[in-house]
Amino acid sequence: MDRPPVVALDEVSKSFGAVRALSGVSLQLLPGEAHALLGENGAGKSTLIKTLAGVHRPDTGQVLLDGAPQRFSGPADALAAGIAIIYQEPTLFGDLSVAENVFMGRQPLGFGRRIDVGEMHARTSELFSRLGVRLDPARPARGLSIADQQLVEIAKALSFDARVIVMDEPTAALSAHEVQRLFGVVQALRAQDAAVLFVSHRLDEVFELCQRATVLRDGEFVWSGPLSGETPDSLVRRMVGRELSQLFPKQETAAGEVLLSVQRLTREGVFTDVSFDVRAGEIVALSGLVGAGRSEVARAVFGIDRPDGGAVVVRGRRLKYGSPTAAMAAGIGFVPEDRRQQGLVMDASIERNAALASLGRLSTFGLLRRRSERALAQDWAVRLRLRFARLSDPVGVLSGGNQQKVVLAKWLARKPSVLIVDEPTRGIDVGTKAEVHRLLSELAGQGVGVLMISSELPEVLGMADRVLVMHEGRLVEELARAEATEERVALAAAGQVAR
């Protein structure tokens, strides 16, 4: 283990205005290791990654490559130095082909420095076969699922023969099968002496894949060391700096009347014949693999997509197809999967975002009352324990967990009778996660019906009164809280239901 690090951060600090994102953080990546970077949202992980990527320049301290200080003047320099980053949000060119996305700026050249398209496609196919996926190199990147986009990013990093690969939450959108593939690739990279920096909120994956870890908290270095002597609990303690009581505190509630009834809902080619009820005081989880059609069902229920058949009935009244306005009027709230794209107006202020779904109530004669808007945001900020500087700050500056709270506030301010939450804790740190869970549980206690889509089994099992499992667009299993085990849910999601 005495080999010198491939890349190291030495006492790096970085501030944005008055906010200190990193202060004196050090990190060493050894050749052939998978190293976990841990910390709650807002701990400075993204800033650290962007410093390695050459996007941010450190205020003080330095980035060392093979012991030599580097001054990256932009992402191109970091790429040239062999540092490849796979960002949490895929950064693809939708109009260009998959192969061009992989090789942008480094396309294989043929006669007269012209791009050799055949060679480029062949190399891309080769990379995909190393990853064990089938994607057409010539198809445009637009329309790929998030998981497939992530795979294109991974292929891009592989194509570099990078010496350092940073993966920011690479597994968030992948199915269990794809995660295993990815881990296989990481092992292969380690065997070639590359260093992998792995950022994930899933601690089981961290223990499976990584040898060492570094923990950040509030922009400061907390701990770095081998994972062998650690447990998930000990890591979480280092991350939050306090003991965690209970992660999934769903209180028992008696289920009341049926609030939402979905009857034989079908959208051609996406999902078929989906029926279920959500009762007052109940949390119903919609489980299944990515691509099974869970989010699509939620979108159709809320009226974003128009179903081809079936009905959505709220308190005995059938909703008009394809009308979010009707769904909102009937008392449904919807917290979407992708908060940056669909849940928030990133450039607008916290108060604007929080009030966005309640504008009618906050207006007099069609004019919005600023004071009411602010009061509403203030109220919910306190109730949800939002961490922010000023309510007039743009939402974009908040950490992921706090952004999610703003989305929740937006819908809770409407006092919904049914709340649909799609991946409510994706990419959120442990502390905030527990708060979101507590909140959902409280809502159910107040008689709200909650429909929760989640890819995390512990969350599903801990929170849900009933678990519905989807497989390839169909509802294949319904399990009561007592019968739901990790194994039964996973089997049903894989399409293997014992009947």
Add this chain to the structure above:
Amino acid sequence: MTALALRGTAARRLSTRVGRVRELGIVVALALVVIPTAIVNPRFVQPQSVRDLLLNASIVALLAVGQTLVVITRNVDLSVGSVLGLSAFLTAQQFANHPGTPLLAGIGFGIGIGLACGLLNGLLVALGNVPSLVVTLGTLYVFRGIDYALAHGRQINAANLPDALLDLGSSRVLGVPVLVLVTLATVAVAALYLRSYRSGRELYALGSNPEAAKLAGIPVAKRTLTAFVLSGLIAGLAGALWVARYGTVDAAAGSGLELQVVAAVVVGGVAIFGGSGTVAGAALGALLLGTITSCLVVLQIPAFWQQAISGALLLSAITVDRLLALRLAKALRTTEGTSHA
């Protein structure tokens, strides 16, 4: 699994077909316009009138090629009409004041003027980080203003211009006007650049996802600058050719041309928010718009209606574009999940 793979290639085929359909669609539209007109007035398709048609369209088509390079990067160059005007006047003045100027040197002079204008646009957009719409709207007036100030109400006529230049505007090779050939050559070179060279592909990347382009290490400012310089350069060339074609230049040459050019680019299937489109499509778009104007004249439709009809055509082109995009998106979505094989 084979079914999935098959669907994947089907999507690929559809997407390339949609790309081609754009250009094919314009050809069909051309036929729809030309054939009825030819039936009403057979002289419309005689060689001489076809030549006139191509000649009239060639300058707009040339500008559309430059515009495409800019629009692909999610920018726009509204100053091309003014750049053409300035280049045309200064080139003509150069020939008039120095009768001994060699033909190519004079044209090179015009190109140089355009290049300088494009450089100014590009620097303001790329380094000043000012939206291109604002920058080129400003330089549209600045360049035209300089043009008026220099011209001082003068007009330069064919009598003051060398024969070599005027011949260029009227001579043909194998029956095809030289101006048309110059335009075709420019289209070919630009098409090759955009299709097969790294920096050309990077222009598409820039327009498709600017944020990702930055992270991918693409020199964003440099490429944006390149696009504007090329657009200016081509507008400069167009200015010199304008003198050759018309033989008379005043300060108003090319006024209002920029909107025709943008219309041609959009009709030609270049996405107005960048990322996709071809120069061939844009050039065909220019030809289509030019042909329609001529047809309306031949069909004796009152001139008042011409603009409305051109505008309606623009709207229908955008509608067709949108419908095709939606169909393509749907086809691509149904083939997702191929990786779960």
